[in-house]
Amino acid sequence: MTVALAALVPGALLGWAVYAVVGGGSGGDDPKEGASAGASASVSSSSRAPSSAKASPEPSGTKPSASATSGAPSASAPPASGPLKGKVVVIDPGHNPGNFRHTAEINRQVDIGTNRKECDTTGTSTNGGYTEAEFTLDVAHRMRALLEAQGATVKLTQDADRPFGPCVDERARIGNKAKADAVVSLHADGSGAGNRGFHVILPGAVNAGAADTRAIVEPSRDLGERIAGNFVRATGSAPSNYVGGGTGLVTRKDLGGLNLSTVPKVFIECGNMRDSKDAAQLTSGAWRQKAAQGISDGIVSFLRG
Numbered sequence: 001m002t003v004a005l006a007a008l009v010p011g012a013l014l015g016w017a018v019y020a021v022v023g024g025g026s027g028g029d030d031p032k033e034g035a036s037a038g039a040s041a042s043v044s045s046s047s048r049a050p051s052s053a054k055a056s057p058e059p060s061g062t063k064p065s066a067s068a069t070s071g072a073p074s075a076s077a078p079p080a081s082g083p084l085k086g087k088v089v090v091i092d093p094g095h096n097p098g099n100f101r102h103t104a105e106i107n108r109q110v111d112i113g114t115n116r117k118e119c120d121t122t123g124t125s126t127n128g129g130y131t132e133a134e135f136t137l138d139v140a141h142r143m144r145a146l147l148e149a150q151g152a153t154v155k156l157t158q159d160a161d162r163p164f165g166p167c168v169d170e171r172a173r174i175g176n177k178a179k180a181d182a183v184v185s186l187h188a189d190g191s192g193a194g195n196r197g198f199h200v201i202l203p204g205a206v207n208a209g210a211a212d213t214r215a216i217v218e219p220s221r222d223l224g225e226r227i228a229g230n231f232v233r234a235t236g237s238a239p240s241n242y243v244g245g246g247t248g249l250v251t252r253k254d255l256g257g258l259n260l261s262t263v264p265k266v267f268i269e270c271g272n273m274r275d276s277k278d279a280a281q282l283t284s285g286a287w288r289q290k291a292a293q294g295i296s297d298g299i300v301s302f303l304r305g
C-alpha cells in the first residue's frame with residue numbers, strides 16, 4: 001500500500017487541508033451514471049502531493065464551526081425556527097428500488113439538453129446484494145432529519161413512493177420548481193475492487209438545448225467543496241483513489257441531473273459498493289449516519305455562507 005497526501009482546494013475546508021489517501025490508484029472506472037467512459041475529468045485547482053509522509057484522516061470527532069448540527073438532532077432549536085429557516089433543500093436519492101422491475105420504462109431516452117440519455121438506471125449493489133437504491137434512500141432519510149432539525153424545508157425527489165424513477169430530467173426539474181437553495185443527488189459507485197473512496201461531482205458549464213448550467217457552476221462548486229470537506233471530517237473516508245486526482249472532486253457535463261439544473265446542485269458518490277472495504281462502510285448504519293452528517297454539514301455551511 002502506498003500512502004499519498006493530497007492537499008485540497010483552499011476554499012473547501014473547514015477542517016481538512018490534508019488527508020491520507022491509502023491504496024494504489026488503479027485505472028479509473030467511470031461511475032455508472034455516465035454512459036460515456038472517460039467523461040470524468042479531474043478538475044480541481046488543488047494539487048496532488050507526491051506521496052510519502054503519513055497523515056491520518058481527520059478524526060471524525062473534531063467538529064469545526066457549522067457543526068452545531070453534529071450529534072442527535074434532538075436538543076437543537078425546533079424546526080422552522082432553526083438557522084436554515086426559509087431555506088429549501090432538495091435531496092435526490094439516486095435510482096429507485098423499483099427500477100429493477102421497470103427496465104423498459106427506465107431505458108426510455110430523455111432529453112438532457114446536450115444529448116439524450118436513459119430516463120434512469122438501476123444503480124449498483126454490493127456483492128452481498130445491498131442495493132445502491134436502498135443506500136441512497138437511507139442516507140436521504142438521515143439527512144432529512146438533520147436538515148429539518150436546522151429549520152430547513154426538505155424535499156425528496158423520490159421516497160420509493162413510485163414504481164420507478166423519476167427520470168433524470170424530472171429529478172432536475174423537481175429541484176428547479178422547488179426553487180431549491182441546494183440540491184444533492186446521492187449515489188454510491190459501482191467500480192472495480194480496489195477502487196475506493198468518495199467523490200463529489202460538480203456540473204461543468206454547458207449551454208445546449210434546455211441545458212444551461214453557466215449560472216450554477218460557481219455556487220455548485222462551492223457547495224461541492226463544502227460537502228467534500230465535511231464528508232472527510234465526518235466519515236474519515238478518503239477522496240476517491242480512481243477519479244478526481246485525489247481531490248474528491250470531479251466535473252462532468254454528461255449528467256442530465258446536473259445539466260438541467262438551474263439551482264446549485266452536486267452529486268456525491270459516497271464510496272464504491274464493489275470494493276469490500278468500502279462496502280463494509282456503506283452497509284453500516286453507523287457509517288451512513290456519519291455520511292449523512294457530513295453531507296448535511298456541507299449543505300448547512302453553504303447555506304449559511
Ligand SMILES: [Zn+2]
Nearest residue numbers: 094123187188
Ligand atoms: Zn448511482
